[in-house]
Amino acid sequence: MTQMNRRSFLATGIAALGTAAAWRAANVRAAAPLPEIAGGPTVPIAALRRLIVERIDPVSGRCRYLADTGGQIIADPIFIARRGDRVDTVIDNRLPQPTSIHFHGLTLPEKQDGAGFDPIAPRSTKALSFEVRNRGGLYWFHAHPQGFTAEQVHAGLAGLLVVSDDEDRALDQALALAPGNRLALAMGDVRVANEVLRPYAPSPDDCVHGWFGNRARVNGALDYSADVAPGWVRLQILNGSNARGMLLAFRDASTLLPFHLLGTDGGLLAAPAALDRVFLYPAERIDVAIDVSGHSAVSAVSIAFDPRHQVRGGTLARLHPERDQFPPLSGSAVCAPFNTGAPGDVVAEGAEFPLFNLRVSGAARAAAPMPQRLSALDAPPPPAEATRRLRLDFDERIGYLIDQTRYRPDEVAFSIARGTREVWEVRNSPLSMPHPMHLHGFGFRVLRRQGTFGPARALATAANGMLPTDLGVKDTVVLWPNETLWLAVDFTLPEDGDFSGRQRYMFHCHNLEHEDGMMMRNFAVS
Numbered sequence: 470m471t472q473m474n475r476r477s478f479l480a481t482g483i484a485a486l487g488t489a490a491a492w493r494a495a496n497v498r499a500a501a502p503l504p505e506i507a508g509g510p511t512v513p514i515a516a517l518r519r520l521i522v523e524r525i526d527p528v529s530g531r532c533r534y535l536a537d538t539g540g541q542i543i544a545d546p547i548f549i550a551r552r553g554d555r556v557d558t559v560i561d562n563r564l565p566q567p568t569s570i571h572f573h574g575l576t577l578p579e580k581q582d583g584a585g586f587d588p589i590a591p592r593s594t595k596a597l598s599f600e601v602r603n604r605g606g607l608y609w610f611h612a613h614p615q616g617f618t619a620e621q622v623h624a625g626l627a628g629l630l631v632v633s634d635d636e637d638r639a640l641d642q643a644l645a646l647a648p649g650n651r652l653a654l655a656m657g658d659v660r661v662a663n664e665v666l667r668p669y670a671p672s673p674d675d676c677v678h679g680w681f682g683n684r685a686r687v688n689g690a691l692d693y694s695a696d697v698a699p700g701w702v703r704l705q706i707l708n709g710s711n712a713r714g715m716l717l718a719f720r721d722a723s724t725l726l727p728f729h730l731l732g733t734d735g736g737l738l739a740a741p742a743a744l745d746r747v748f749l750y751p752a753e754r755i756d757v758a759i760d761v762s763g764h765s766a767v768s769a770v771s772i773a774f775d776p777r778h779q780v781r782g783g784t785l786a787r788l789h790p791e792r793d794q795f796p797p798l799s800g801s802a803v804c805a806p807f808n809t810g811a812p813g814d815v816v817a818e819g820a821e822f823p824l825f826n827l828r829v830s831g832a833a834r835a836a837a838p839m840p841q842r843l844s845a846l847d848a849p850p851p852p853a854e855a856t857r858r859l860r861l862d863f864d865e866r867i868g869y870l871i872d873q874t875r876y877r878p879d880e881v882a883f884s885i886a887r888g889t890r891e892v893w894e895v896r897n898s899p900l901s902m903p904h905p906m907h908l909h910g911f912g913f914r915v916l917r918r919q920g921t922f923g924p925a926r927a928l929a930t931a932a933n934g935m936l937p938t939d940l941g942v943k944d945t946v947v948l949w950p951n952e953t954l955w956l957a958v959d960f961t962l963p964e965d966g967d968f969s970g971r972q973r974y975m976f977h978c979h980n981l982e983h984e985d986g987m988m989m990r991n992f993a994v995s
């Protein structure tokens with residue numbers, strides 16, 4: 470810790486976001502334009518008056534969010550915000566199950582975090598009120614009720630929040646984006662038979678490995694495609710799958726196209742990185758620019774990779790007891806032994822998987838030069854000695870464990886004094902599978918990877934065995950089996966009444982079957 474440079478730490482933590490006076494200054498600048506995002510209906514989050522959660526089809530279990538702005542009701546909105554905007558709304562749970570809405574990646578007080586231990590009962594409401602304090606970037610919101618998260622997210626209860634700030638606006642200008650050339654995309658995979666969505670009905674084996682589908686669903690649609698113009702296309706992409714890791718690439722016919730990585734979970738990198746493929750595990754986001762000039766069609770695909778499922782045997786990670794008190798969304802049981810998929814239902818993780826298409830048309834134009842500097846983000850700090858160690862394990866009889874412990878909603882695994890800067894050493898066991906681990910409330914920096922398997926190691930172009938995405942602010946990182954990661958976390962909270970007193974947050978796996986299988990812990994910052 471001691472050799473760690475304070476500025477680097479501050480650059481990631483909420484402290485970097487400034488004081489209460491700075492938040493207000495950001496609000497005064499609220500005249501700044503909202504980002505122009507294509508890909509779905511956008512709603513300024515500051516205009517939201519009610520966020521309705523409803524089931525629209527009891528056969529497939531399909532659900533949706535409705536954004537009520539007081540004058541209009543918009544289904545499956547993409548929220549847009551400026552840093553400093555306020556959200557004052559009501560969540561209206563019309564499901565037959567408990568739900569919650571977690572704004573993944575935002576720094577929020579416990580009461581606004583929508584964590585699994587804070588569900589909204591069926592047919593009841595909860596006030597939601599917070600300020601968007603984080604850097605510009607792609608964040609997202611999703612259902613998070615303990616035991617029902619996987620089912621509800623798969624049913625469609627997940628959406629995007631694009632936050633803009635000065636650096637974000639400067640980038641759009643530098644790229645001279647044509648209208649329609651900036652998209653926000655939530656990708657996932659679903660099981661489809663005869664063009665109909667199959668209900669969420671994981672077998673015990675699916676509950677161990679994750680629920681994988683056979684088709685991509687992007688912004689709610691199968692076979693998603695978007696029309697873009699020649700020049701730079703800026704894509705902010707979420708892997709919103711329950712379980713599928715992706716190795717994302719862009720192709721014209723069989724040629725892989727180069728692209729630039731601009732940002733990660735918590736906003737823009739300091740400088741763009743030129744790549745031709747990037748790993749994207751569930752809950753991770755990337756911001757990329759691709760020059761589509763001279764192409765008429767570009768397809769996004771997860772290219773083949775070794776998925777590293779090294780878990781052997783194992784039965785069923787038991788779910789939260791709460792599940793038994795409420796019906797499933799579709800009439801299909803979850804993790805039940807009689808759930809056996811038909812052959813062809815699933816494309817295995819790591820097999821090539823088509824995601825979406827870009828159709829390019831319009832007058833030929835050359836892309837503007839890519840800026841060399843994107844943001845004031847510091848380089849990741851050098852590796853430092855761990856101040857906290859966490860171990861990820863699999864027990865055939867119990868399921869996935871963090872420090873040999875299953876989740877208990879009332880447990881606080883550890884407490885951290887606010888303002889503390891820690892280095893977490895997180896280690897995944899060899900007989901395991903990849904776990905995309907997520908920390909609520911705090912963006913962090915990756916310091917080092919060790920034990921990475923060969924093909925991923927080959928893509929680790931940054932110092933200390935790190936992948937290009939490790940250079941940004943992260944809130945979710947994948948650990949492959951046998952891998953150890955060192956993460957720098959600044960547990961500074963805003964000095965503002967909403968954050969006073971003890972605040973509980975979660976650290977958990979974002980493979981949603983593992984999450985519902987209790988691979989989670991609570992911790993507190995006080």
Ligand code: C2O
Pocket residue numbers: 571573611613752907909975977979
């Ligand atoms: Cu995106 Cu605790 O989750």
Ligand code: CU
Pocket residue numbers: 571572573574907908909910
């Ligand atoms: Cu989160």
Ligand code: CU
Pocket residue numbers: 869903904905978979980983984988
């Ligand atoms: Cu996991």
